[in-house]
Amino acid sequence: xxxLTATRAPVIHRTKALAGPDAEFDSADTNDADAQPILRLSGxxxxxxxxxxxxxxxxxxxxxxxxxxxxxxxxxxxxxxLPICAIAAAVGLYFASEDRREAVSAYxxxxxxxxxxxxxxxVNLMAIDGAGAGLxxxxxxxxxxxxxxxxxxxxxxxxxxxxxxxxxxKSATVRIRPGGILQVDVVERQPVIVWRTRxxxxxxxxxxxxxxxxxxxKDHADLPLIAGKGADQHVAExxxxxKTSHSLGDRVRGLVRVGERRWDLVLDRxxxxxxxxxxxxxxxxxxxxxxxxQDLLERDVAAVDMRLGQRPTIRMTKAASxxxxxxxxxxxNGQ
Amino acid sequence: MMTxxxxxxxxxxxxxxxxxxxxxxxxxxxxxxxxxxxxxxxDGSGRLSEDNTIGSMAGQTGFRVIGAATTRSRGVQFGEVTxxxxxxxxxxxxxxxxxxxxxxRVDHVIACFSGANPRSYGLDAQVDLxxxxxxxxxVGRVLNACDxxxxxxxxEVLHAQPVNFALDNRSGLIDPRGQLGQSLAVDMHMLTVDAxxxxxxxxxxxxxxxxxxxxxxxxxxxxxxxxVEDEQELGAACIDMGGGTTSVSIFMKKHMIYxxxxxxxxxxxxxDISMGLGVPAAVAERIKTFNGGVHATGVDDRDMIDIGGDTxxxxxxxxxxxxAELIGIMRPRVEEILEEVRVRLDAAxxxxxxxxxxxxxxxxxxxxxxxxxATRILGQRVRLGRPLRVHGLPQxxxxxxxxSAVGLSLFAAHPQDEWWxxxxxxxxxxxxxxxxxxxxxxxxx
Numbered sequence: 001x002x003x004l005t006a007t008r009a010p011v012i013h014r015t016k017a018l019a020g021p022d023a024e025f026d027s028a029d030t031n032d033a034d035a036q037p038i039l040r041l042s043g044x045x046x047x048x049x050x051x052x053x054x055x056x057x058x059x060x061x062x063x064x065x066x067x068x069x070x071x072x073x074x075x076x077x078x079x080x081x082l083p084i085c086a087i088a089a090a091v092g093l094y095f096a097s098e099d100r101r102e103a104v105s106a107y108x109x110x111x112x113x114x115x116x117x118x119x120x121x122x123v124n125l126m127a128i129d130g131a132g133a134g135l136x137x138x139x140x141x142x143x144x145x146x147x148x149x150x151x152x153x154x155x156x157x158x159x160x161x162x163x164x165x166x167x168x169x170k171s172a173t174v175r176i177r178p179g180g181i182l183q184v185d186v187v188e189r190q191p192v193i194v195w196r197t198r199x200x201x202x203x204x205x206x207x208x209x210x211x212x213x214x215x216x217x218k219d220h221a222d223l224p225l226i227a228g229k230g231a232d233q234h235v236a237e238x239x240x241x242x243k244t245s246h247s248l249g250d251r252v253r254g255l256v257r258v259g260e261r262r263w264d265l266v267l268d269r270x271x272x273x274x275x276x277x278x279x280x281x282x283x284x285x286x287x288x289x290x291x292x293x294q295d296l297l298e299r300d301v302a303a304v305d306m307r308l309g310q311r312p313t314i315r316m317t318k319a320a321s322x323x324x325x326x327x328x329x330x331x332x333n334g335q
Numbered sequence: 336m337m338t339x340x341x342x343x344x345x346x347x348x349x350x351x352x353x354x355x356x357x358x359x360x361x362x363x364x365x366x367x368x369x370x371x372x373x374x375x376x377x378d379g380s381g382r383l384s385e386d387n388t389i390g391s392m393a394g395q396t397g398f399r400v401i402g403a404a405t406t407r408s409r410g411v412q413f414g415e416v417t418x419x420x421x422x423x424x425x426x427x428x429x430x431x432x433x434x435x436x437x438x439x440r441v442d443h444v445i446a447c448f449s450g451a452n453p454r455s456y457g458l459d460a461q462v463d464l465x466x467x468x469x470x471x472x473x474v475g476r477v478l479n480a481c482d483x484x485x486x487x488x489x490x491e492v493l494h495a496q497p498v499n500f501a502l503d504n505r506s507g508l509i510d511p512r513g514q515l516g517q518s519l520a521v522d523m524h525m526l527t528v529d530a531x532x533x534x535x536x537x538x539x540x541x542x543x544x545x546x547x548x549x550x551x552x553x554x555x556x557x558x559x560x561x562x563v564e565d566e567q568e569l570g571a572a573c574i575d576m577g578g579g580t581t582s583v584s585i586f587m588k589k590h591m592i593y594x595x596x597x598x599x600x601x602x603x604x605x606x607d608i609s610m611g612l613g614v615p616a617a618v619a620e621r622i623k624t625f626n627g628g629v630h631a632t633g634v635d636d637r638d639m640i641d642i643g644g645d646t647x648x649x650x651x652x653x654x655x656x657x658x659a660e661l662i663g664i665m666r667p668r669v670e671e672i673l674e675e676v677r678v679r680l681d682a683a684x685x686x687x688x689x690x691x692x693x694x695x696x697x698x699x700x701x702x703x704x705x706x707x708x709a710t711r712i713l714g715q716r717v718r719l720g721r722p723l724r725v726h727g728l729p730q731x732x733x734x735x736x737x738x739s740a741v742g743l744s745l746f747a748a749h750p751q752d753e754w755w756x757x758x759x760x761x762x763x764x765x766x767x768x769x770x771x772x773x774x775x776x777x778x779x780x
Contacts, residue, residue, distance in 0.1 A: 056428065057424035057425065057427060057428045058427055058428060058431050060427070063427045063430075063431055063543070064544065066431055066434070066435070067431075067440055067544065070434055070438070070439060070440035071440050072440075
């Protein structure tokens with residue numbers, strides 16, 4: 001039958017069994033240590049007070065504390081807020097000293113440059129494609145780089161904007177080619193018209209953008225000439241008019257923008273064809289049609305005024321007028 | 336005083352609603368031999384499953400037990416607090432362990448206790464309806480019209496449940512709201528207990544930094560969990576044999592109609608053994624649990640039990656007792672308890688009930704052979720009851736000793752309508768003197 005209560009008494013072992021009431025007397029002269037009981041404790045629990053308490057109850061304080069720790073907000077604070085605060089405090093204390101801050105930033109900068117200056121990232125030369133010699137020099141001038149340079153230090157976007165900002169450049173692409181080459185591909189603007197102003201002679205492209213300045217008109221004798229204030233805003237129209245006036249051949253001297261409003265086509269011998277604001281090409285075609293049939297412009301005409309579409313007007317030269325008067329007088333006198 | 340109680344009960348209901356919103360509530364069964372605490376989490380799922388059947392959980396799926404702890408009760412005798420500090424410590428122990436298991440802080444507690452001389456009263460009232468329709472206000476009015484007996488000073492109403500409504504000549508209505516009729520009558524069951532006992536428990540719980548969200552009688556709640564649905568419907572008595580008390584509750588049509596309490600329980604059996612054999616109470620408890628019984632057979636004479644002791648006296652420490660002797664000690668006390676229960680059932684008129692099912696539950700009902708003995712004393716239809724299954728309840732807490740804790744969980748999840756769930760008609764408030772004056776003028780001039 002099993003015992004009903006679990007005993008907590010220490011188990012006593014003896015190295016030497018005592019036998020009978022006389023044993024104690026017999027062994028009195030033997031070594032005392034052999035007779036001493038050796039305590040074998042059944043675990044360290046026997047020393048703990050809680051192990052003996054039959055009614056474990058939390059103290060009021062521990063109960064409150066546990067409830068407090070089970071509150072969601074507090075729990076989050078302890079699990080997350082406290083470590084964050086501790087780390088922040090440690091970092092803050094470390095960086096409180098100026099020397100340490102500088103040491104850390106110097107260390108970071110060191111690592112940074114050592115990575116950036118690896119040969120894989122270095123750019124050694126700039127190759128420019130699609131630009132003439134003069135433009136290449138200009139580009140090298142506006143993008144001053146002293147090679148070799150790390151590709152981390154190159155601002156390709158900004159370089160492209162600078163190059164595109166040059167007048168003769170229509171568009172440009174800038175990229176870093178493998179092998180450490182800064183490749184600049186340029187599409188140049190082609191001058192199509194010459195614009196004479198008081199300040200000098202400019203070359204314009206088909207959209208009216210300034211391409212270059214030139215010293216003399218003779219350098220670009222093959223390009224048509226326009227003049228007048230605001231003429232560069234209407235280059236497309238001017239080109240249309242020049243195309244239409246092709247049949248006049250080399251009689252065309254140029255186009256003059258009058259009052260920033262309309263064109264005058266200037267021919268040799270001081271002849272002018274004054275074109276209207278609206279639909280100048282159509283008006284010019286009418287003049288050319290009359291010229292075809294009647295050789296209008298071969299005659300002694302100072303100007304053909306097409307400004308009013310319903311009423312084209314011809315101004316004759318002074319000599320022609322006098323001549324006409326004479327003829328008129330003769331006719332008037334006689335028949 | 337009525338209004339005062341009404342207000343405090345309403346405040347507890349309000350607290351229960353708050354706990355529901357938070358989703359966590361603790362259940363505390365303050366018994367004489369053990370204090371058990373369950374932590375419930377309400378997940379808001381419905382009473383019925385998807386296919387609209389009751390299902391294996393008997394429809395109790397609205398909550399889940401996420402923490403459970405039991406501790407030996409201290410300072411509670413006959414289901415009443417006798418040593419406040421000790422009880423508080425025991426509550427703290429159970430609650431801390433349950434909280435730790437649930438890993439969540441609990442602020443609201445629903446408690447039950449068994450003692451404090453519960454006394455049942457049957458009340459009834461009848462009023463003529465103001466309109467044709469029975470509204471909530473009309474129900475409140477008829478409940479308020481009940482003639483409350485003089486239940487004595489120093490006592491408090493613990494439960495006041497409308498059991499039956501009758502509209503004109505139709506009786507047996509569960510819920511008359513929305514129906515049409517001329518006069519509404521109600522039968523109400525009122526349970527009063529000693530006010531001091533309630534105050535002590537409330538104070539213990541307050542001292543543990545908890546809010547009381549409801550309080551119930553353990554006879555009622557163990558009936559809820561130990562009786563199955565048809566027993567509750569057809570009529571049955573639940574006998575909860577606890578440590579210090581044996582509670583009796585009678586159910587009919589799913590309402591408790593009577594509750595009482597015998598101030599004897601398993602602890603008395605233990606103390607009888609302790610005195611009869613001359614052993615400490617802990618040893619006596621152990622002997623009772625492992626070897627106890629109420630029916631002696633021939634083999635029990637030869638079954639010797641080592642009752643031990645640690646006086647150091649060899650003869651004394653090796654005493655034995657035969658199991659027959661032990662049964663001889665236990666049986667008279669158990670018989671006495673059951674006789675006392677019989678008296679209470681007779682006083683309640685249990686023999687006139689249509690169905691006389693008796694369900695024994697509580698820790699004391701685990702005595703071997705008790706059902707046979709109970710059959711002789713109480714009647715033929717006796718069974719041993721275990722609490723209903725609820726979600727997440729640990730296996731160790733599914734025994735009959737936990738039927739009141741489980742019943743209290745069910746009570747927390749789906750409380751029955753009580754008197755204070757309905758609004759008192761405005762004119763009974765003393766706090767509206769002006770309205771009363773106007774009313775008096777209108778009535779008299």
